[in-house]
Amino acid sequence: GENVEQHPSTLSVQEGDSAVIKCTYSDSASNYFPWYKQELGKRPQLIIDIRSNVGEKKDQRIAVTLNKTAKHFSLHITETQPEDSAVYFCAASSASGGSYIPTFGRGTSLIVHP
Amino acid sequence: GAGVSQSPSNKVTEKGKDVELRCDPISGHTALYWYRQSLGQGLEFLIYFQGNSAPDKSGLPSDRFSAERTGGSVSTLTIQRTQQEDSAVYLCASSLLPGGPGELFFGEGSRLTVL
Numbered sequence: 683g684e685n686v687e688q689h690p691s692t693l694s695v696q697e698g699d700s701a702v703i704k705c706t707y708s709d710s711a712s713n714y715f716p717w718y719k720q721e722l723g724k725r726p727q728l729i730i731d732i733r734s735n736v737g738e739k740k741d742q743r744i745a746v747t748l749n750k751t752a753k754h755f756s757l758h759i760t761e762t763q764p765e766d767s768a769v770y771f772c773a774a775s776s777a778s779g780g781s782y783i784p785t786f787g788r789g790t791s792l793i794v795h796p
Numbered sequence: 797g798a799g800v801s802q803s804p805s806n807k808v809t810e811k812g813k814d815v816e817l818r819c820d821p822i823s824g825h826t827a828l829y830w831y832r833q834s835l836g837q838g839l840e841f842l843i844y845f846q847g848n849s850a851p852d853k854s855g856l857p858s859d860r861f862s863a864e865r866t867g868g869s870v871s872t873l874t875i876q877r878t879q880q881e882d883s884a885v886y887l888c889a890s891s892l893l894p895g896g897p898g899e900l901f902f903g904e905g906s907r908l909t910v911l
Contacts, residue, residue: 683854688838713897714896714897714898716899716900718900724904725887725902725903725904725905726839726887726900726902727902728899728900731899771838771839773839775897776897777896777897781844781846781852782827782891782893782896782897782898783829783841783844783852784841784897784900785841786831786838786839786841787838788837788838789837789838789839
């Protein structure tokens with residue numbers, strides 16, 4: 683089955699700095715890579731996703747890059763703000779037999795200091 | 797348009813008791829997932845329902861765990877003879893899946909504490 687590794691487990695930055703979270707996956711058949719943000723006590727919510735036919739996707743201060751050859755993808759947050767503080771989860775998913783079951787990383791706790 | 801609804805939001809039980817957790821997915825979503833989130837851990841897959849297909853139970857940690865989805869809508873996760881290591885937040889999610897992977901919409905979760 684799929685295995686997703688996520689690093690770092692904790693990331694502390696100053697407001698305005700950039701933050702990068704990296705994930706690797708094992709199943710070369712994976713073709714969908716979402717990122718979820720979970721604020722304290724809240725439900726995880728999708729913030730950005732990328733499919734295997736593109737290498738990069740941007741949405742305002744957030745970008746995701748994908749390297750299929752190396753089987754890794756990364757989340758980049760620029761000009762971080764205190765409200766970016768949360769746990770971020772990466773995931774990988776493939777259409778195995780028509781099932782789409784995302785495998786999640788263990789999460790990165792991002793702390794943005796004002 | 798209501799989101800995914802889970803109940804109870806909190807459940808405290810004694811070791812050895814059975815518990816049932818309920819999930820109401822978004823109307824029209826064909827896929828339903830259960831995940832478990834232990835303190836400081838990631839999201840551990842438990843079970844997946846897709847339309848009328850047989851569920852994928854590959855993530856259930858033991859035979860004390862079972863789940864059903866009635867009428868393609870509401871799902872119930874049952875844990876029998878609960879153990880302390882079952883303490884976690886149980887998250888339900890649903891997805892539209894229009895022929896491919898897409899966004900999972902999560903509920904707020906059911907926090908289970910086994911004393």
